[in-house]
Amino acid sequence: MTETDFDDSTLKWVSLLCISITFVYGFVKIFFLFKIGKFQGLHPSLKERFSLPSILSYTLGIGSLIIGLAFAVLSLFHTKANEMELSDSQKSVDILFLVDVSLSMNAVDVNPTRLKRFQDIVIRILPDLAGNRFGMIVFAGSAFSYCPMTTDTTAFADYVNALGVEMVGKKGTNFGLAAKKAEEVLSSSKLLRNKVVVLVSDGEDNEESGPQKLDAELVVWGLGTKEGGPIYYSDSQTSSRGYVTLSGALNPDQNAGEVIISSLNEENLKSFASLNSGEYYNLSQDSSGAYQLVDKIDSMKKNQTHILQKIRKEDGASVFLYLSLGFFFLERIIRLTYIKRAITVALLLILSSGIFHTSDLYAWGFDPGGSIVSEGVSDYQAEKYKESKEKFQKAEQFISDDPRIKFNKAASDYKMGNLQESIEQNNEIIKDPKSTPELKSRAHYNNGNAYAKKNDYKNAQKSYEEALSIDPDLLSAKKNLEFLRKKKNGGSSDPQGKTEEDRKKSEPNEENSKATGNNSGKNKKDLSKEHADRMMDSFSPDSILKKKADRFPNVDNEKFW
DSSP: OOOEEOOOOOHHHHHHHHHHHHHHHHHHHHHHHHHHHHHHHHOOGGTTOOHHHHHHHHHHHHHHHHHHHHHHHHHHTOOOOEEEEEEEEEOOEEEEEEEEEEEEEEGTSSSSSSHHHHHHHHHHHGGGTSSEEEEEEESSSSEEEEEEEOOHHHHHHHHHHHHOTTTSOOOOOOHHHHHHHHHHHHHHHTTTTSSEEEEEEEEOTOOOOOOOSSSSSSEEOOOSSSSSSBBEEETTTTTTTEEEBSSSSSSTTTTTTTTTTOOOOOOHHHHHHHHHTTTETTTTTOOOHHHHHHHHHHOOOOOOOOEEEEEEESOOOOHHHHHHHHHHHHHHHHHHHOOOOOHHHHHHHHTTTSSSSOOOOGGOOOTTTTTHHHHHHHHHHHTOHHHHHHHHHTTTOOOOOHHHHHHHOOOOOOOOOOOHHHHHHHHHHHHHHTSSSHHHHHHHHHHHHHHTTTTEEEEHHHHHHHHHHHOOTTEEEHHHHHHHIIIIIIOOOOOOTTOHHHHHSSOHHHHHHHHHHSSSSHHHHHHHHHHHHHHHHHTTTHSEEEEEEESSOOOOOOOOO
């Protein structure tokens, strides 16, 4: 047993580099987290939309990751490799198959062919022979070793399935050469003392070499019938197929007069078995002889082999690996507890707002929906109100919980004349807990404009008053409310549908005329009408939707972006 210490300078530097990169990465993230928290402190309304983890929790997570990596690296440098030898013993019998692959093994007197019958039988009994060693020699006009000795039944099955009558280039059948090749293998160190040779053939011996003596237990499997049958062959290269004739050609008709009929030479096979004190079984129709082989091998004395294996066992790093896994697990728990996607969104907010500096919140230029909000604002400014609303609807797919998007949709609806839809959306904004006081004030103001356009001056006045209760400095709401009150107190003239008596009651009295410097009733009436026209004009689409600085500035419908 030898002991060596693990040491690799290259691995050492690579590991230290990984830890350094992780440390820098964690430091940068903590720095940005600190800056984002500072930014939220300047704008408290952001805390409702973006929840951030505490710097302490984030630092614990990054620290756990770095410590876990450090312990993982330490495990590399505290690993000791021990070389050990393990021995194992195995008892088995060596089974050598001597298989005839001459052209006659393709005769169809056995279903489907003689060779295919052998393949099926061997594959079927292989599981019962597991634990023994297998080898194979194939022969026809010559012989060669096809499968080396192996205990791997799966590999041996692959060799069996690959058998074919075209494997040996020299045609015919030469039992003498097959026996000689088998004797070479049996006398070598490749086979152990307890061994069995299984000869598989139809008994035809074109060279008439006669039976041979083998130094092993012998079992002979005969395949074929005494009546015989035609030999089927297919050529994959020429795609020709049929039954072999005396001239060497192929005839598709098996009953043709020139077709060769191959018969089982059972006497030859029995002589081979008798010479070697072996056993003979005809497996053409009955496979029980194959299971006799299984019983024979089970009863035979087994070869005991010792397998010596050298293994390399590494230990000493387990403590560090356990600690590393523990800190990695702790880091995962912390991360799953506090990491939220809002961190990334808030980081983009900072970067898009001029690196930790921005103006008032309602002018925030961050566009969570990509460029869709910006495009909607551009369409709005270009008076493409339908396209503008469609853009804002698309933006809702990304930020459906942002009331500012709904505010912009309401403004587009107002411009298109969808007054009731605009009012309903503004009411939703007013009720939304995520809406800021500034946003609610502007929603009330826009509702006042919409009600005025519908000639519902009572609700218009109420909306303006609600807007001013939230934002007393909203000048545009003050102006419009002033016009409404003047109208209510008789400041407008000749509204459609009023009687002559009503119009007289709405005219200014004499004291008012004197106070304003008007001396004739006609002038007073004209002045009153002019004032009423101006007041009504303030509620017309051209007045509420467009700024008229010369009359009453800042009465345009509000939009957030």
